[in-house]
């Protein structure tokens with residue numbers, strides 16, 4: 051269906067692609083994996099006409115093509131859902147779905163026709179947003195699904211999904227996997243990028259691995275590929291992850307005093323009478339299905355919502371008055387919602403990394419020498435293996451590397467409480483392990499960690515205990531030998547059998 055070969059692309063001095071080729075067959079799901087910055091997005095942007103290569107060729111159905119732009123590629127049957135969220139926030143749901151011109155009747159834009167076309171696709175994706183709602187007001191999951199819907203409405207022959215699940219909760223990700231398999235069943239060629247390697251192995255027929263702008267493993271049958279060999283090919287170092295402990299975390303060495311506490315907290319519509327503490331040195335997981343309330347706990351701790359009743363206490367003994375007050379009281383919030391993560395894209399990496407600690411020092415404080423800040427930022431970035439010069443702008447980084455910069459920013463701030471929401475979404479396996487090691491290290495130094503994650507393996511690997519939420523209430527918690535993925539999944543979905551606490 052599509053053959054690309056010899057693609058070359060540079061960004062300034064950076065070689066993003068160095069002679070890359072890929073072959074997509076009709077009816078197959080072809081996965082593309084690689085470390086952050088390996089060149090995956092660059093490759094798919096070229097194949098979908100968003101970016102022009104400096105060299106190489108693309109053929110569609112054996113006929114050579116040269117895309118003049120994304121719209122041209124779309125007209126030829128190549129649709130892309132890109133890594134960055136591309137909804138037009140001020141347009142309605144319907145307007146978002148037909149970016150290349152709405153269907154018309156007698157020369158007039160036909161809303162009825164738009165709805166007729168969109169309805170079956172939206173329902174296949176399992177969402178039902180009000181057609182005239184402003185897209186920017188929809189939850190992130192719906193916005194992500196909206197983009198997928200938009201691509202499908204182009205009735206493509208080739209569908210490219212660049213990390214479509216990095217903004218989706220588990221249930222929506224599973225729904226999407228089903229849709230992708232069905233589309234392949236109908237004869238589409240699907241190119242699928244994801245850092246969730248288990249997901250990749252479940253969904254893909256073939257896998258291509260990119261490293262440093264080159265194909266290191268072309269189109270292997272997924273059935274013949276082991277997870278270990280995939281990781282080794284991605285990282286280029288066999289056994290690179292062996293050092294990362296997958297074992298259960300040790301009990302907190304010397305639990306400090308209570309660092310954060312919630313007492314009888316009620317937030318209308320989100321939390322009902324929730325009491326919870328995290329001691330210094332403890333890593334406490336927060337789990338639940340969408341809307342269960344676990345994320346509201348993070349919002350309350352970070353000063354983004356005020357409880358209607360009950361109280362929240364930060365390490366300084368006071369309640370968070372605002373998001374800013376929470377930050378200056380030592381709470382760091384890291385979100386994997388990279389689609390709105392608040393980096394200053396036009397500013398160099400070092401300024402992004404050191405931004406929070408500046409805030410903490412207050413306006414009257416001394417100004418650390420710039421060279422020292424740059425050095426400090428460089429140290430954090432090297433530790434997280436960020437590909438990019440510390441003085442370069444954050445906007446030029448690959449998606450996963452941007453997420454690492456967000457993490458580095460909070461590490462630099464030396465917080466006493468870490469509030470993490472899906473912190474490793476979109477981050478490659480190597481950096482994920484590194485991040486986990488860092489979180490364990492911070493806990494060992496006495497920081498309290500609260501973490502929510504849609505990646506249950508992450509909770510099981512990292513947490514001392516995981517508190518499970520349903521409909522705004524705590525329904526129980528898991529620790530020790532009972533803290534396993536299956537137990538967690540059952541508890542989130544069905545609650546706890548009997549009085550197990």
Ligand SMILES: Nc1ncnc2c1ncn2[C@@H]1O[C@H](COP(=O)(O)OP(=O)(O)OP(=O)(O)O)[C@@H](O)[C@H]1O
Nearest residue numbers: 061066086087088089090091092446448449450451
């Ligand atoms: N617009 C740009 N300006 C400058 N450099 C860029 C730009 N886009 C990509 N690059 C660089 O090209 C390289 C490949 O980036 P790309 O986005 O393709 O990586 P990726 O494999 O998609 O990574 P990720 O998993 O983090 O999304 C990186 O070094 C990146 O910094």
Ligand SMILES: [Mg+2]
Nearest residue numbers: 091133448449
């Ligand atoms: Mg990318």
